[in-house]
Amino acid sequence: MKKLNILLAASLGFAAFVAHADVANAVKLEKKYALFAKEANPEYSGPSAVDGKFFFNRKIKLANGKEAACASCHTQNPADEGKHIVTNKPIKPLSPMVNYKRFSDVDKVEEQFTLHCNDIIGSDCTAAEKANYIAYLLTEKTPSVKK
Amino acid sequence: MILKYVWDPFVRIFHWSLVVAFCVAFYTHASEWHRLIHVRAGYVAGTLMVSRIVWGLLATGYANFDSFPLNPMHAIKHLYRVMKGNARHYIGHNPTGGLVIYAMLATGLTAVGSGWLVYNEGWLIDQPELLQAIHHYSTWGWLILVGTHVSGVLVESILHRDNLILAMITGCKRVCKIDERQSKQKQHLN
Numbered sequence: 001m002k003k004l005n006i007l008l009a010a011s012l013g014f015a016a017f018v019a020h021a022d023v024a025n026a027v028k029l030e031k032k033y034a035l036f037a038k039e040a041n042p043e044y045s046g047p048s049a050v051d052g053k054f055f056f057n058r059k060i061k062l063a064n065g066k067e068a069a070c071a072s073c074h075t076q077n078p079a080d081e082g083k084h085i086v087t088n089k090p091i092k093p094l095s096p097m098v099n100y101k102r103f104s105d106v107d108k109v110e111e112q113f114t115l116h117c118n119d120i121i122g123s124d125c126t127a128a129e130k131a132n133y134i135a136y137l138l139t140e141k142t143p144s145v146k147k
Numbered sequence: 148m149i150l151k152y153v154w155d156p157f158v159r160i161f162h163w164s165l166v167v168a169f170c171v172a173f174y175t176h177a178s179e180w181h182r183l184i185h186v187r188a189g190y191v192a193g194t195l196m197v198s199r200i201v202w203g204l205l206a207t208g209y210a211n212f213d214s215f216p217l218n219p220m221h222a223i224k225h226l227y228r229v230m231k232g233n234a235r236h237y238i239g240h241n242p243t244g245g246l247v248i249y250a251m252l253a254t255g256l257t258a259v260g261s262g263w264l265v266y267n268e269g270w271l272i273d274q275p276e277l278l279q280a281i282h283h284y285s286t287w288g289w290l291i292l293v294g295t296h297v298s299g300v301l302v303e304s305i306l307h308r309d310n311l312i313l314a315m316i317t318g319c320k321r322v323c324k325i326d327e328r329q330s331k332q333k334q335h336l337n
Contacts, residue, residue: 066180073179084179084182086180086182086183087182087183089266089267089268090268092268101276115177115179116179118177118178119178119179119180
């Protein structure tokens with residue numbers, strides 16, 4: 001009986017941990033960016049996963065001649081593990097649906113957006129682009145089947 | 148003016164190579180495009196600091212750690228005397244400068260070590276967030292210490308009427324004349 005209790009307590013504890021590991025923060029962030037986007041442009045019609053997907057896969061050429069898309073490193077399926085195109089190091093999945101640590105901390109998200117947007121499009125992204133981006137990532141739930 | 152040969156070639160080459168490696172790593176820290184350059188600059192900085200520590204244990208003269216022992220109390224006392232204007236003239240590192248040197252070595256090695264682990268994610272210590280935080284704060288702390296080091300060098304250069312930046316290139320520092328030292332000692336006694 002005592003063993004069972006311990007097991008129950010442990011599984012409850014684990015359940016609590018798992019319950020924490022969700023995408024609530026990513027959804028919150030998506031909504032927040034959408035609010036900012038509407039503030040900037042009243043015609044913005046809410047986060048669009050389609051626009052986000054287009055943005056994710058679009059290759060952009062910078063003034064310094066470098067060219068890449070988000071998908072260059074994160075692959076065309078952000079639920080998959082990525083590969084850094086400069087260092088060839090593996091990158092953990094970007095989609096918060098697969099990797100709950102992504103898009104959980106607002107400061108980190110803002111910092112990483114600024115750095116990565118500067119790398120890829122040469123300036124920070126707009127709130128609309130960020131909202132669309134997270135909206136798209138939230139739709140990518142299934143890693144590709146490994147061959 | 149009496150000149151004394153203080154900094155051996157190893158120390159001078161180490162010093163300016165570390166400056167270059169630090170600047171390169173700092174300039175390339177933000178962009179993923181520069182990640183490899185950043186990492187290599189960090190490895191160079193780490194190798195340089197490890198060799199400086201080995202040299203500090205093996206070398207003789209002013210390069211040896213024995214010539215500038217780590218003593219925070221002496222460092223504070225020296226700083227106080229500098230402000231009072233009756234500080235002793237040290238030929239190698241003064242106690243305050245020495246303290247900053249040790250602090251820079253420790254923070255620098257922490258920065259390089261944590262950066263190494265951040266780059267090789269999941270290797271040895273699988274705590275990416277913690278490692279990133281350590282790397283972030285230790286590098287900015289290192290930058291602050293470099294600022295302290297440079298301002299200390301400028302202050303001592305002015306106080307001792309000696310160009311310490313040039314001294315790190317040529318290896319030679321100005322030595323006080325005997326009477327100048329005695330007058331300082333008299334001030335100290337009064």
